[in-house]
Amino acid sequence: MKLSGARLLIEELIHQGVDTVFGYPGGAVLQIYDELYKCKDRIHHVLTAHEQGAAHAADGYARASGKVGVVIATSGPGATNLVTGIANAYLDSVPMVAITGNVATEALGRDSFQEVDIVSITQPVVKHNFMVKDVTELEQTIKEAFQIANSGRKGPVLIDIPKDVQISECEYGVAVLPKMPDKPKLPYDQEGVIALLSQAKKPLIYAGGGITAAKAEKELIALAEKLNIPVTVSIMGRTAFPDSHPLSLGLVGMHGSYVAAKTQSECDVLLALGVRFSDRATGNIARYTQNCKVIHVDIDKAEIGKNISPDYSVQGDVKKWIKEILPKLKEQKHPKWWEEIHGFEKTKSKVEGDFHPKHILETLRKYTEDDTVVATDVGQHQMWTAQYYRFEKGRTFLSSGGLGTMGYGLGAAIGACFGRKKAHTVLITSEGSFGMNCNELCTAVHENLPITIILMNNRVLGMVRQWQTAFFGKRYSETVLDRSTDFVKLMEAYGGKGFNAKNCKELEDALKEREHYNGPILINCSINPDEKVLPMIPPGKSVDDIIL
Structure with a gap:
């Protein structure tokens, strides 16, 4: 079946399960928008007021649904208006495919009207990006873009499509997505991890956005309950563990609870699941893990050892890892540790005023x-x-x-x-x-x-x-x-x-x-302009310096 590049794009988006796209039209994407018009009963386009808003909408769609978010923008300022939204998705590991139009291939590099090198501009803030100069490569490129965005550590991918590629025709349905090669993983001492968790007197789980990305919330609950381990969460992992659960200590970090911060400082084993140990979470790096052993599980090899040097590291999908290790762990209780934690809970920030x-x-x-x-x-x-x-x-x-x-x-x-x-x-x-x-x-x-x-x-x-x-x-x-x-x-x-x-x-x-x-x-x-967010651990400090 022969299709234009623009129609091929829409058909492949639908094939990838996309039901909604966000964007703003312009000269370099007129062909794409014409095909969207013809297919509006099969895919819904949300016209935003600004391309940045469209990028954030695609981000929100992805986070709420667990699917890849899609955003479309024209060339030049339309494309550059996406950059903040793309960078936001990159730092928070959100799966997104950004599609931009560009000037015709023969006009590239000539300072044409609304021409920018969006591929170079976005290079530091995407998992990968593509410039498609041949329509026969478009179907394969779209398939790869979705695979890259939604695999491993998720993130944004950009596809830049010149106007002539959108008009040109080729056969659709011929591309075959190759299996992604298995990347070599860091060596993993499973027996050592099991022994450390079994011997721990004051263990703590620190859960991040990797739990949400892996859809591992149920597995995390099962792990915490079997070992009776308290759970703290990062901002990105805020919904990784239910607040009403008796093992929950809530948010940790610069503005986390005192009990979470104090428990972290006193634990002897820290099991970190899908976190990147950002400065807002750790405070003083040198003091952060001075009293404990660290087990770090993360899908991204680059995060292992980047900010914290773990005693044991596991590179891989956190959901699969929990499922694998859970049957090999014995139940724990830690009554003395919990008695100590309940003592920490007595220290809280004061809340004053009727409309705090x-x-x-x-x-x-x-x-x-x-x-x-x-x-x-x-x-x-x-x-x-x-x-x-x-x-x-x-x-x-x-x-x-x-x-x-x-x-x-x-x-x-x-x-x-x-x-x-x-x-x-x-x-x-x-x-x-x-x-x-x-x-x-x-x-x-x-x-x-x-x-x-x-x-x-x-x-x-x-x-x-x-x-x-x-x-x-x-x-x-x-x-x-x-x-x-x-x-x-x-x-x-x-x-x-x-x-x-x-x-x-x-x-x-x-x-x-x-x-x-x-x-x-x-x-x-x-509200009162003098109201402050407390507790607060000042930058580079620890729980000993907390402002209540």
């Missing part, structure tokens, strides 16, 4: 289900959400962990909505982050998406201001947002519903209105 973010999130939780997806932007509200919102199921917390992208949240919430068949989705944001991509409200309204936006409005750049308070002598340089933006009117201008809330009753009243409305709503919650 903790109260906002606890009120919100009464109106959400365990499988409701919650997206955040970046800042204080992100950390408060990770601290105080109760998560019970995997893939329900979407946040920019590695790149820390302000403006990520709304696009991600839109993508998650489609990834979960337009199920109710929540965005927690603040006026600083929200202002960066609030134009995507038009997308949420146009698609009539049931998104609840909780905007924590403290009229400052809260996290930066908190650091200025702690480390810069309260010199608040450019962090006071003395603007007069009326976010309720802004929401209404886009066609949605908006509410103001200054206390929990007003918040509850607004959330009750949500139940009678299918489209997006925004609740502007006024």
